[in-house]
Amino acid sequence: MSRHARVSRFSLGMLALGFLFLYVPILSLIVYSFNESKLVTVWAGFSVKWYFELFRDQQMIDAAKVSLKLAFLTACAAVVLGTMAAMVMTRFRSFRGKTLFSALITAPLVMPEVITGLSMLLLFVSLGDWFGFFQQRSVATMWIAHVTFTVSFVTVIVSSRLAELDRSLEEAAMDLGANRLKVFFVITLPIIAPALFSGWLMAFTLSLDDLVISSFTSGPSSTTLPMKIFSSVRMGVSPKINALASLMILVVALAAVIAWWSMWRSERRRQRDMQLALQQN
Numbered sequence: 300m301s302r303h304a305r306v307s308r309f310s311l312g313m314l315a316l317g318f319l320f321l322y323v324p325i326l327s328l329i330v331y332s333f334n335e336s337k338l339v340t341v342w343a344g345f346s347v348k349w350y351f352e353l354f355r356d357q358q359m360i361d362a363a364k365v366s367l368k369l370a371f372l373t374a375c376a377a378v379v380l381g382t383m384a385a386m387v388m389t390r391f392r393s394f395r396g397k398t399l400f401s402a403l404i405t406a407p408l409v410m411p412e413v414i415t416g417l418s419m420l421l422l423f424v425s426l427g428d429w430f431g432f433f434q435q436r437s438v439a440t441m442w443i444a445h446v447t448f449t450v451s452f453v454t455v456i457v458s459s460r461l462a463e464l465d466r467s468l469e470e471a472a473m474d475l476g477a478n479r480l481k482v483f484f485v486i487t488l489p490i491i492a493p494a495l496f497s498g499w500l501m502a503f504t505l506s507l508d509d510l511v512i513s514s515f516t517s518g519p520s521s522t523t524l525p526m527k528i529f530s531s532v533r534m535g536v537s538p539k540i541n542a543l544a545s546l547m548i549l550v551v552a553l554a555a556v557i558a559w560w561s562m563w564r565s566e567r568r569r570q571r572d573m574q575l576a577l578q579q580n
Contacts, residue, residue, distance in 0.1 A: 370502075377446050378495055384458075420516060
């Protein structure tokens with residue numbers, strides 16, 4: 300056996316072990332969500348009763364609604380602010396404080412969540428004492444904290460796409476009479492749309508999954524799904540949690556497939572348009 304073949308087999312073996320390490324726990328969780336027994340590690344037969352129990356748990360449903368609403372609003376705001384910050388970082392010339400601005404934008408990437416959550420809590424307490432704002436924590440305070448946390452991820456994704464963008468396309472549009480606003484919406488925005496969608500999904504996922512920052516900034520009537528799950532598993536893992544996790548995996552998988560399909564279609568359309576343009580020239 301050649302040395303190249305041995306290396307290939309070793310690489311494939313390590314890759315298989317990595318996938319097993321990542322996905323076997325997820326598969327076991329899905330399997331045990333159809334377990335008849337209340338014990339999540341003892342198989343007692345196939346049943347879907349825990350899914351029905353899950354949909355009858357009104358507290359869990361309310362927490363899921365709060366999390367989905369919060370994640371959607373956070374992702375939308377983070378994409379808008381992140382795109383603006385990315386334009387400043389990649390399109391504006393050097394200005395006084397640009398380095399500090401870039402550092403502050405990317406700081407939440409490396410900042411521990413407990414520090415971010417505590418600082419946001421102290422900010423809301425101070426605003427409540429001084430100006431009477433946010434005296435009661437709610438979905439609004441969590442939304443502000445989540446946007447602050449996720450906007451840096453969107454900025455990095457969008458700025459990397461803007462840095463690769465061919466500036467000659469924008470310059471050609473402006474030479475033809477388009478103003479900067481029209482150039483952005485007609486030329487720049489369609490090209491960076493996959494990056495915006497990726498950033499939106501990243502912000503949505505991070506907000507939906509967050510526990511630490513939500514715990515610091517939430518109020519008594521704004522319990523999110525991770526907070527509800529965490530409080531539930533402290534008393535023991537219920538098969539309803541397995542059912543909930545299985546449904547979340549299904550939703551995320553469908554979203555990933557739809558995102559891949561849409562990006563694949565847009566890439567094929569772009570390549571076809573480029574080939575037609577080359578043929579016409």
